[in-house]
Amino acid sequence: ILNVEQSPQSLHVQEGDSTNFTCSFPSSNFYALHWYRWxxxxxxxxxxxxxxxxxxxxxGRISATLNTKEGYSYLYxxxxxxxxxxxxxxxxxxxxxxxxxxxxxxxxxxxxx
Amino acid sequence: DxxxxxxxxxxxxxxxxxxxxxxxxxxxxxxxxWYRQDPGLGLRLIYFSYDVKMKEKGDIPxxxxxxxxxxxRFSLILESASTNQTSMYLCASSVLYEQYFGxxxxxxxx
Numbered sequence: 001i002l003n004v005e006q007s008p009q010s011l012h013v014q015e016g017d018s019t020n021f022t023c024s025f026p027s028s029n030f031y032a033l034h035w036y037r038w039x040x041x042x043x044x045x046x047x048x049x050x051x052x053x054x055x056x057x058x059x060g061r062i063s064a065t066l067n068t069k070e071g072y073s074y075l076y077x078x079x080x081x082x083x084x085x086x087x088x089x090x091x092x093x094x095x096x097x098x099x100x101x102x103x104x105x106x107x108x109x110x111x112x113x
Numbered sequence: 114d115x116x117x118x119x120x121x122x123x124x125x126x127x128x129x130x131x132x133x134x135x136x137x138x139x140x141x142x143x144x145x146x147w148y149r150q151d152p153g154l155g156l157r158l159i160y161f162s163y164d165v166k167m168k169e170k171g172d173i174p175x176x177x178x179x180x181x182x183x184x185x186r187f188s189l190i191l192e193s194a195s196t197n198q199t200s201m202y203l204c205a206s207s208v209l210y211e212q213y214f215g216x217x218x219x220x221x222x223x
Contacts, residue, residue: 009153032210043117043214044203089156093210099144099163100171101210105155 002026004092006104013080014112020076021107023090027071034101035064035075036089044089047075080111116140117215119204125221132191134218136204144207145187146171147179149200150217156203162187194222 005024013019025033032051038044048057053068061078077084087108091101120135138145144163148156148171158171160179168179176198180188187206191198199222205212 034211036212043216044212045214046211049209049211091212099207099210100146100158100161101207101212103148103156105153 002092002094002102004090004102004104006088006090006107008107009105010108010110012110012112015081017080017111018076018078019080019109020074021088021109023073023075023104025071025073025090025092027068029095030068030071031093033066033073034091035073036091037086038089038106039086047088075107077109080109082111082113085109085111117204117206117213119202119215119218121218122216123219123221125223126191126194127223128195130191130194130222132194132220132222134189134191134202134204134220136187136189136215137185138187138204138206138213139185140206140208140213141184142206142208142213143184145181146205146207146212147177147187147189148203148205149173150203151200159189191220194220196222198222 034049035047036044048064050066055066057064064075066073087106089106091103094100117138146161147159162168162181178190202218204215
C-alpha cells in the first residue's frame with residue numbers, strides 16, 4: 001500500500017481567508033496525483049490531475065502545485081467561500097496496474113461565514 | 114457525463130443479515146471499485162474488478178464479497194452483516210486512474 005498523507009486533518013477558516021493544505025506521497029515511481037473535492041451529501045468529484053514536476057493547475061480560486069522530487073502537492077484556495085467547505089482528497093496510482101489508487105485521509109475544510 | 118449510481122442512499126440492517134449493495138455505471142469503464150469511508154481513516158479499498166467476472170481483493174476484503182456479471186454492474190455483498198460494517202460505502206469506476214464516484218450508501222448495522 002502506498003503511503004499517501006494529507007495535512008492538516010481539518011481546518012476552519014473565516015470567509016475571505018486564503019488557505020492551503022498538503023498531500024505527501026512517495027517520490028519514487030511517481031505516475032500521477034489526483035485531487036478530489038467531496039462535499040457533504042454529494043459524490044467526490046475530480047478537481048485536478050497532475051503528472052509533471054512543477055505542474056501548476058488552476059480552477060477559479062483553487063489551484064494546485066506538484067513537486068515530484070520531494071513528494072508533495074499543495075492545494076491553495078484563495079478568498080475562501082462557504083461553498084468551498086468540503087473534504088479535499090488526494091490520490092496516487094498504485095504500481096501493479098488495474099487502475100488502483102491510494103487515497104490520503106483527506107483534509108476537511110470548513111469556511112465560516 | 115459519467116454517471117455512477119448506487120441502489121440506496123441509506124440502509125439499516127440487522128446483525129447477521131445478508132446485504133447487497135448495487136452499483137451501476139454508464140460509461141463502459143472496465144474498472145470498478147468498492148470503498149468504505151470511516152472518520153479519520155479515509156477511503157479504504159474493499160474490492161475491485163477489472164473486467165466482467167474478474168475481481169481482486171483490496172486492502173480490507175474480510176467479511177465482504179463481490180459480483181460482476183455485467184460490465185456496468187458491480188455488487189458488494191456483506192455475507193453476514195456485523196456492527197463494525199456500519200460505514201459509508203462508495204462505488205467508483207475509473208479510466209486513466211481518475212475515479213468517478215457514486216453518491217454513496219450509508220449503511221447502519223444494528
